[in-house]
Amino acid sequence: MYALVDVNSFYASCEQVFRPDLWGKPVVVLSNNDGCIIAANAEAKALDLPMWKPLFQNADLIKKHQVTVFSSNYPLYGDMSQRVMETLSTLTPALEVYSIDEAFLEVPETEKDLQVYGQQLRKRVHQWTGLPVGVGIAPTKALTKVASRMAKQHRDRSRNVFVIADEATRVACLKELPVENVWGIGRKISQRLHARGIHTAWEFTQLPDVWVRKELSVVGLRLKRELEGIPQLDLEISPPAKQMIGTAKSFGHNLEDKGLIQEALAWYVAEVAMKLRRQQRVAGKLTVFLETNRFRPEDPQYTNQVVLKLPVPTDDTPELSHYAKEGLERIFRPGYRYKKVGVWLSGLVRPTAVQQHLFDPDPQPRRSQLMQVMDELNQKYGKATLRTASAGFRREEWKLRQEQLSPRYTTCFDEILQVG
């Protein structure tokens, strides 16, 4: 048996843990750049605030109901997430961290009463972190997703824990679940299923295997089996190696100046290269892309990307930065107002698998020591304390908008919560 544990309205709940004055009041959290509403607590959801819609389009509603608004504070959420995962790992032999606010657990075989086990998970996470979680328990991962959804819908009855352990419950849940809400079935696939007259998860499981295999590939077939209660997906306890790592963020303002865009890009490269080193990989390819603001059709539009093949795979920030700059030079066109720049690293391999360049073998041992020192310092004193000169000193001119940021309660001593 598996359990899926997810934190209710994770970002909003993290903010509320440190603000008892907001308990019972509507709270929302914004996307990067304070653009869209991406999380809302139960009180805010009750106001029908639309998710993934720009904040300014809902300004009236926010004001009228005195909704408290936060910029996203990822250091805080990341830290709270780690605490939740550590708490959960005390109650299970095996745990898969599925996302920042969700984990799949193996239910210990000694647990006889699954409802009681679910309540125990909830209680301990709440005691140790202050966060409310829901629990879905079922024989397959896909079914735990279904159960978790039921736990939310039937909050009062089941007290945030829902168990699918027998055939009658499984069938009843699937008959109730619209097919577009099944984990792994998105907008496009559900359209195709609707066209065939399939509207519930149950109807999906009644389709012939051959059709599912042909139309939705092995992925669809695996999902069908999972919903039937036949496990196809194991827990991924150590996450599989990534195929690519990257970042792309919008600027606080649209930018025309190449120098500023270059600075932002160098900053993102440093972030991504550090992730790369942490995963003990080197990158063989680097992609740079650049975009204007597509929501301003009155502005001239331009978007482009370029892939650079590196002569020797590397994890060295200055070197990657150099290639990123070269990529930007190639695709930058003056006269546009740019909104976003991004960098992706791919062709990731272990450093030991790298073949040195035949005519220019320069392993640069001192360079990798420098990177190690840089990572340690930045870990200790904050992101980009030590950085390459190309990352510049004008961050104020391009950085994300974060006007409603909460303090770093858990990761910075100066901003720790004071009681009294």
Next chain:
DNA sequence: TCTGGGGTCCTAGGACCC
């Protein structure tokens, strides 16, 4: 002032070559 997410993987189709 002026607002519009971020991350990862997959697939279709084109270019090129044998």
Next chain:
DNA sequence: TCTGGGGTCCTAGGACCC
């Protein structure tokens, strides 16, 4: 002159997730 399959590599865009 016209026809043929099949492989690799690359890229753009699609799809899904939270």
